[in-house]
Amino acid sequence: MSFIDYYKILGIPKTASENxxxxxxxxLARKLHPDLNPNxxxxxRKFKEINEANEVLSNPENRKKYDKYGKDWQHAEAYEKAEQQQKQYQQSQNRRSFGSFQDQDYSDFFESMFGGAYSRAGSKSNPLKFRGQDYSAELQFTLEDVYKTHKRTITVNGKNIRLTIPxxxxxxxxxxxxGHGGKGINGGPNGDLHIKFxxxxxxxxxxxxxxxxxxIPxxxxxxxxxxxITIPVFEGKVKLKIKPETQNGTKIKLKxxxxxxxxxxGQFGDLFITYQIKTPTNLTNKEKELFSELAKLRNS
Structure with a gap:
């Protein structure tokens, strides 16, 4: 796998901040989006590259691994675990006279660390298998978007993934x-994709x-x-009956x-409406007279 300079792809220095x-x-996404560049x-290709670069560099943990390991950043955790395991095994060999791990003990311990899918370290016929790196992505929707279940296709590391958004x-x-994260090493399982909404x-x-x-006014x-009155909701409109002498701030619940x-x-929450009474403005002389008469009647 050739090295991909994610900083160069985004046109930023290695000292660039998250912002x-x-x-x-x-x-770049606005410039290269497929909707604006049909066919x-x-x-x-460039749009896929900047998405991949952003997924790595916008995640502080992944960026740290990328800066340290370059093209092998996805396997950094697996390599570090393997190195640590080798050290532990060597230490156990040095303490064998004190009841440390025998060969079978080492194998069992290694399997407990990596899910039983791996053979002894250093075997060429059955090399160590490591789980692939987990990926993270973020999707933005409006409230209207997630009112109904719908499908959406996203691109992660050059792969199109069709999702059903409940x-x-x-x-x-x-x-x-x-299984939609990084590819496993030596036939190990793929990592997972974590999507934040x-x-x-x-x-x-x-x-x-x-x-x-x-x-509602x-x-x-x-x-x-x-x-x-009739008010619009996410699906159509709802008619509301207003009781006479409704007070400002009155609340109602639409189950x-x-x-x-x-x-x-088929299950929904409730809609809570608060009425906000609007006082008329720009009264005509006639309206002012009528309000004056009404005030006299109320005070008599």
């Missing part, structure tokens, strides 16, 4: 895609777990006399009109 890495990646194979995913939630909310609703909250006349419950098909 520098983020800015450089976003700038451009070179742009597609409705009701929460902000900051992390899911694991088994960032949910952006541009709607008028506030979300708290599976419940939604909204403040209500004109003075409807609040006093009662009536009916089952909240957000979908994660991985529970």
């Amino acid at each position: 520098d890495i983020k800015k450089a990646y976003r700038k 451009d194979k070179e742009a597609e 409705a009701g995913v929460k902000n900051g939630q992390i899911i694991k895609i088994k 960032t949910i952006l909310n541009h709607s008028k609703f506030k979300r708290n777990n599976d419940n939604l909250y909204a403040t 209500l004109d003075l006349y409807t609040a006093m006399l009662g009536g009916e 089952g009109k909240g957000f979908p419950v994660y991985k529970k098909e």
